[in-house]
Amino acid sequence: MLNEKIKLFKALSDPNRLRILKMLQYKPLCVCEVTSLLNLATSTVSKHLHILKEAGFIIEKKDGKWVYYFINNNPDDKRVTRILMELDFWISDNQQIVSDLRKIEDLDKQLACTP
Amino acid sequence: MLNEKIKLFKALSDPNRLRILKMLQYKPLCVCEVTSLLNLATSTVSKHLHILKEAGFIIEKKDGKWVYYFINNNPDDKRVTRILMELDFWISDNQQIVSDLRKIEDLDKQLACTP
């Protein structure tokens, strides 16, 4: 069904989700880290991650209290793999993305994930 | 701006627009031909074509009473070109698409575009 196929494109049709994908391509992050980087409510970020997971772009791994999200590099679904490969090309040189990646380097998990 | 970039993905996030793109990859069509193939209101189809045009996927050429739409094969925007190249791969073997293409072969413009 075409409605199933467009789930991939819908998942890519939101700027915050593109930012998340690019962040996770840089390195795996837990929900609170992503939340801190995007400056959105935790529930909103959780929803975005769910959508990306349903589309097959990312996978989750629990680690203690935290849920870490990883780019799905399993080549089972070749459509996902190819899109992830093209991602860099489609949104290269974006100011927001570049700034996000810089912030990840300075990110202090301790600081980001404690109340 | 990321909002500009996601226009491409939003344009792909609708089953009828994917059907249109695949049809136009087979051959250029006028609005009433597309309308007849999709079984939607003319105004709806016109809107979809406008969105695809704004995203850069297709171009329009007027020919008498009719407005024909073509796949944009001009490689100015490499993002558009690459996505169009990948399209086949992403939505290959779809029942709806296959059926659409079969219908195009039998399509009688005279019949489709007269009241």
Next chain:
DNA sequence: ACTATATTTCGTTAAATAACGAAATGAGAT
């Protein structure tokens, strides 16, 4: 100028989406 036909624009409605805060859940630590 008038008519016929193709397309676009406009106004409306129903459904989908993104955001938030509050409440519920789950999993370690005490």
Next chain:
DNA sequence: ATCTCATTTCGTTATTTAACGAAATATAGT
């Protein structure tokens, strides 16, 4: 078992989107 904290789910609100029909626009032929 209880407490704490990270995450998800729920309910709500504002915005966006897809669809339609009717009215407006454009172009060809009479």
